[in-house]
Amino acid sequence: MRISTRFSDSIHILAFIEVYKDIKLSSDVIANSVNTSAVVIRRLMGVLRAAGLIDTKQGSAEPKLAKDPSEITLLDIYFATEGNKPIFELDKNTNPDCIVGGNIQEVLGTYYEDAKIAAKRKLNETTLEDLIETILVKQKYKNSKN
Template sequence: MRVSTRFSDSIHILAFIEIYKNIRLSSEVIASSVETSPVVVRRLMSVLREHGLIDTKQGSVEPKLARKPKDITLLDIYFATEGNKPLFELDKKTNPECIVGGNIQEVLGDYYEQAKIAAQRKLNDTTLQDLIETILVKEKAKQSTK
């Protein structure tokens, strides 16, 4: 099973829109950074627009964030792109007559729920602004070594 990159690609798109807000940002330009097709970028941007994270005008190459980056959390982006999908899936077909098979779902389910809540708390505590600032610091460090 292939792991979805919709979440990370959506964060990438939002950061790109903010960092390059002063240039014309076609889906082709954004797609070149994400290294995906413009169609994928347009689909993700449509989802982000539906969830109030970006503003776009049809036929225009001027997408803008709908809110300030400090007001967009990574959890907002996660819910927009992935919904409330579970982070982990339990195997529901185990042998109930076995010590492990008869208990693993409940026990592992509790741990999975704790991990999900911890991940969501971290995503909720991290803003798009935090991410953009870190990107810019890392780029500055790269430039200083050249």
């Protein structure tokens, strides 16, 4: 089973748009940074546009954030890209006659619920601006080592 990268790719796109906001940003340019196809970028940008996170004009390589990065949380981006898709998924087809199989769903479900709430809380506390600032600090450190 392949794990979706829609969420992380969408964060990447939004950060890229903000960091490089002063240059023309075609889907090909963004795709080069994400290391995917321009088609994938255009699809994700359509999702981000529908969620009110970016503004785009057809035929123009000038996407812009629809809000200040300090107003966009990672949870906003998660809901835009993943909707109500569960963060964790329980296997509901376990053997009820087994000690583990008969209890794992209820027990693990409780832990999953706690982890889900903690993850969403952390995503809601973290803004796109926080993420971009960290990226820029890491790049500054890399540049200082050269």
